[in-house]
Amino acid sequence: MTFAQRDLAVAPASVPANTGPVRIRARGLSKEFEIAGKRLTAVDRVDLDIRKGEFVSLLGPSGCGKSTVLNMIAGLIPASSGTIELDGKPLGAGHFSSKLGYVFQRDTTIPWRTVKKNVGFGLELAGVDRASRDRRVNEAIQQARLNGFENAFPGMLSGGMRQRVSLMRALVMEPDILLMDEPFGALDAHTKTDMHRLLLEIWERQHQTVIFVTHDLAEALTLSDRIILLSARPGRLKEEFVVDFKRPRDAVSLRETPEYAELFSRVWRSLGEEMSKVGA
Numbered sequence: 001m002t003f004a005q006r007d008l009a010v011a012p013a014s015v016p017a018n019t020g021p022v023r024i025r026a027r028g029l030s031k032e033f034e035i036a037g038k039r040l041t042a043v044d045r046v047d048l049d050i051r052k053g054e055f056v057s058l059l060g061p062s063g064c065g066k067s068t069v070l071n072m073i074a075g076l077i078p079a080s081s082g083t084i085e086l087d088g089k090p091l092g093a094g095h096f097s098s099k100l101g102y103v104f105q106r107d108t109t110i111p112w113r114t115v116k117k118n119v120g121f122g123l124e125l126a127g128v129d130r131a132s133r134d135r136r137v138n139e140a141i142q143q144a145r146l147n148g149f150e151n152a153f154p155g156m157l158s159g160g161m162r163q164r165v166s167l168m169r170a171l172v173m174e175p176d177i178l179l180m181d182e183p184f185g186a187l188d189a190h191t192k193t194d195m196h197r198l199l200l201e202i203w204e205r206q207h208q209t210v211i212f213v214t215h216d217l218a219e220a221l222t223l224s225d226r227i228i229l230l231s232a233r234p235g236r237l238k239e240e241f242v243v244d245f246k247r248p249r250d251a252v253s254l255r256e257t258p259e260y261a262e263l264f265s266r267v268w269r270s271l272g273e274e275m276s277k278v279g280a
């Protein structure tokens with residue numbers, strides 16, 4: 001199925017996200033770093049089950065190990081102990097699966113390539129032929145409302161537009177698992193909300209399995225099916241929250257509902273306990 005066909009095939013919204021098969025399973029996942037001769041436990045025995053098509057946010061205070069968990073799942077860094085399985089098969093460090101797409105917080109656009117060439121970079125590396133590449137890139141550019149900027153260089157774009165380029169560069173590869181590390185952390189509130197709308201629009205059609213790292217509770221509530229709260233370092237599982245607001249969601253009007261306010265204050269209290277440990 002092409003990017004466009006898949007995009008048009010509206011996924012059944014009524015299927016509860018948390019009853020599908022487990023795609024990513026982590027057991028006893030731990031990571032120790034050595035800093036100036038001292039061992040630091042960043043992540044401590046984390047167990048995760050992320051189901052097919054689920055949108056899960058990893059939330060926690062700064063430095064609690066969220067990115068470290070994501071990087072271990074991506075195979076970018078090895079775990080000190082524990083296991084990670086993808087569809088029931090062990091996933092070792094360095095085994096970056098073609099099923100996985102990764103979007104980083106920092107600007108990863110390539111300054112000397114145009115928008116079109118940035119979006120198509122992965123397809124080019126994968127050896128996709130010119131005609132299919134052009135078609136897929138053009139569709140992605142339309143979808144991200146970047147038309148008119150195909151031949152612009154990243155330096156000519158706003159931060160939000162650059163992040164849309166990075167997002168589409170990952171999505172054009174049609175990953176069915178998307179790992180996102182505070183992708184909108186550097187954007188102002190309005191641009192961030194625009195990105196939430198774009199991501200929700202795409203996800204609600206394609207239902208990728210998403211792990212989204214953030215320390216922004218409003219963002220986690222807007223986007224996710226489930227929030228996994230990590231404790232202050234060393235990152236341990238503290239609490240899980242099911243976010244069952246109906247979909248499709250509107251990133252702005254959702255925040256005006258009583259359900260949102262109720263869940264926000266519940267998670268806020270638990271997150272606040274961990275935040276205060278960091279500050280102490």
Ligand SMILES: Nc1ncnc2c1ncn2[C@@H]1O[C@H](COP(=O)(O)OP(=O)(O)OP(=O)(O)O)[C@@H](O)[C@H]1O
Nearest residue numbers: 033034035042061062063064065066067068069215
């Ligand atoms: N490569 C590394 N070498 C040494 N220490 C590291 C390394 N990467 C992360 N750490 C440490 O591990 C801990 C967890 O870091 P991590 O970046 O995973 O946290 P985080 O929850 O994603 O933080 P933030 O929200 O601020 O991005 C921190 O104390 C950090 O200093």
